[in-house]
Amino acid sequence: MTHLFSRRAALQSVSAGFGYLAFAGLSSMANAKTPTANENPLSPKPPHFPAKAKRVIFLCMTGAPSHVDTFDYKPQLNADHGKNGRYGGKLLGSQWDFKQRGDSGLWISDLFPSVAQHADDLCLIRSMHCDQPVHPAAQTQMHTGTAQFVRPSIGAWTLYGLGTENDSMPGFISLSAPAGQSNSYGSAFLPAIYGGTPINAGVRGGGGGMARRFGGGGSAVPDIENSRYTSTQQRKQLDLIQSLNHNKLRRDEYQPGVEGIIESYELAFRMQDTLPELMDVSGESDATLKMYGADGGATERFGRQCLLARRFVESGVRFVEINHGGWDHHTNLSNDLPNRCNEIDKPIAGLLKDLKQRDMLKDTLVIWGGEFGRTPAAQNGDGRDHNNKGYTTWMAGGGVKAGFSYGETDEHGYAAVQDKCHIHDWHATILHLLGLNHEQLTYRYAGRDFRLTDVHGNVASDIIA
Template identity: 50%
Template sequence: MTSHWHSPAISRRDMLRQSGIGFGSLALASLLSGEERAAAAEGPLSVKKPHHAPRAKRVIFLFMHGGPSQVDTFDYKPQLEKDNGKELPFAKPRVVSSQTGALLKSPWQFRQYGESGIHVSDLFPKVGACIDDICLINSMWCSNSRHGSALLELHTGSDTFIRPSMGSWITYGLGTENQDLPGFVTICPTLGHGGVNAWNSAFLPAVYQGTPIGYSSVPAERAQIPFIKNADTSLEIQRQELDLLRHFNSSALERSGPDSSLEARINSFELAFRMQAEVPDVQDISKETPETLALYGVDQPKTNNFGRQCLMARRFAERGVRFIQVTHSYKWDQHGGLKNDHQNNADEVDQPIAALLTDLKRCGLLEDTLVVWGGEFGRTPTAQGGDGRDHNPQGYTMFMAGGGVKGGMRYGETDEYGYYAVKDKVHLHDLHATMLHLLGLDHTKLTYRYAGRDFRLTDVHGEVVHGIIS
């Protein structure tokens, strides 16, 4: 008996291989890993209802890779200046990165800023001018003194295991307000000290992974999502290819039944196609006014690179991206040469950070945008190598602004020299819990079942720091 069934001239697999170049190579190979756990086709990035009324809609995280010194930036310690050169009068931590000597005063003066009168180092005069919008958390601490582990703890909540990043958790919990863009982007991220694990989705569906725009070794003006433009095939032809591919895949779904892997692939290609039209416009800062470009320091060699990153962060924020990370990498690790290198670093970021806060405020975005600043740990108040400081996870400073946070305040304290957090201590788990709370998410309820266990960003830890919430 002759069969009436004929095999297609081209298989779905061949079609994927041949037509996927334009809309499939768009930095989305990562979205196709872990497909077996991918979200359903009806829209994994669609806006989701929070657990409670949110104060913030999005996060911009300004990551200072290397570990800025708290006693030289935002944690004023007059006793350190008085006792310069003396031995630390109490025990140093049992586990340290390396050995340090006597107390070393800050080479910078601290001045009072704003109506709050908070002291800020001369390293950050422009950020100091914004201090009434900023909450300094002077009592941060974390669990690890090594860059790689501390960086992962900051980004994922774990210093020992591969876990989803905070941007992935937030996008998983809330979706994104713009279906033509990823929910989570990271601008010029570092490839060291954990690398892609700092923005990966781990066991969460791959669609929640961060999309990198350039890398730390690429100047911001050249930072792009790979293959964002296809010079060989027009958007119209790509759309036709994608429609045909979707037809093949949909037919396969009808025959096989639910298949989360295939559904995720369909979603990935659709998002990639939409991004080709949306992303170039977001990254095109030539449409900004000369006054705005000058505000961010794009017209100055020293501030151009980080200024561009901060300006792009604002543009992604106003387009509805849920989590945007901007990285100043890898420059803050001053075991020696503190005065020269910390000064150069601050000269690169002070104006752009202040510009971002000012711009968000004048655009009405600061009210519901949570800006977070900090490194993977702080530095010791004791000297290393004559003019340097060692890693210090025992007590350091991060700051938050906007998004329901009280401005013009200092929360928590380190000891009189700035070594240990001693009052109202805030662990990274507490920081994560507070960030989620401001976004309307209960950190104990934002869970994902994997390998027979419910996981969360804060693991089994974390308390919301209500004292900083307005």
């Protein structure tokens, strides 16, 4: 009798059959309805108490702007120009005039002529101070409350506390985040879904391509669309992957990483339709583009980012951060500082005007500031060194007092001396304006309850309208 198969061939065929059965099982799983969570972790959540602000736009000036040349008027510094400073070095008076602006009479430098027109909307905090005199650590503390450990960013805490109002968009977006600073928008030990989504948003890539491409052909959101598959095909592919992820969850009771992947995949699928449409500003009027300075020149990049920020928060995004670098002026202050201010002045004024005319400024908290300030003494002849002892940030809208100045530095602008506002106080105040008690907004991790302000922080109640 002739055997059609050898013993080895028969065993090979049988073992392959197990693979076919497994594949058939996976295919049936893909066609089955994907399990869903009982609750979307990004769903809107009630605040601890009635909120003044519903959303935040944080204009982050990386490198630390000089407060004594912009928003902290120090006539005595000019009077003592060239004299020995209290802490070493020769005092350097400001080269730019300050004037009282608006009905409120806030002192603002000529470096910000457009923002100065909105003086009556601003709340200047001129008594900021933090613990870190170096950029990376101060940036980390400004965003997370600490420089020693990896902690959730303020945007992640906000999203964790309040959720978002658009389930097809990230609740927290970071525009043009500096390379290597993922802690500034990260979620750390919070579930991954609360982390920020970095978007590389810059100038036009040509034509109407704002929706997907920016700055020299770089993708704003890599692979936001897959042209090789239809939406239906992608949904089937995702259902298969999600079914495997859900099976993993059923086998292992606690898998936060897997939960984060499931939620992120679903959000990314929904974003394919929503995000490109929001990032396409071709439907905005020429007047709007001009108002933001987004129609060309030095203001175009930041102007388009400010316009995108308005479009994002209008669609329900909870927290948007716009990063603008180049403020580290150890030298060449005379030329570089006016250039940096010029790049952002008109766009910020346009943002404030646009939010106000849309009746959104009243519940949108706009924040401007860097990681610390600069010294009143000169460095390298035409520069200023780091100064974490006293500096200025400002807020507008979102329930803060308008046309108001809070706190003071000393006569030369070196250190905060009145109504001092530490970075923990700043964080506590921002959360308070959002209706969140910074002492109650906690997350249990490694056996203890963590919060943005650690065991510190007092709300600067005097700035709240």
